[in-house]
Amino acid sequence: MRLDADWMVRADDRILEFLRDDGPHPPSKMEDDERIKFGAEYLGRRCRDYLEPHGLLKNLGNGVYAITEDGAAYLDGELDVSELEPRD
Template sequence: MRISADWMVLADDRILEFLEENGPRSPSKIKSEGPIPFSRQHINNRCMKLEKYGLTQNIGNGVYTITDTGEKYLQGDLDGRKLDRG
């Protein structure tokens, strides 16, 4: 079972799940390729927020990938409340 942090929103889990299953993508690709019912701008904002806590990483040109920390969170092996803002 995943335990999310107070700052996390529903989109965060969907974005992380998408990146885990599909590999690195830009927010516009996440929006167009995934069943994620949020705007591209919202997805972009959330990817940046997730990066601040070490769950995603911008690998260049606005493309994000999930980190090992993000994968641990998805697997339920990491309590989201214990993440520190980097």
């Protein structure tokens, strides 16, 4: 069972699952995937403003994101994201 946080939305799980399965990509490529029903601008905002600051994603540069060990642990039900504080 995944232990999410109050700030998380359905798109966050889809982003993390996509990046775990398909490797690093920018939001514009995530948008093209049939599993993700959200636009690139919204996906980028979720990555930049929520998932990366909480350590679930890493920005590799040029808007390309990769899932972190914490992100994978969350997907596997091994990490309670509500206990994470945003990083500066």
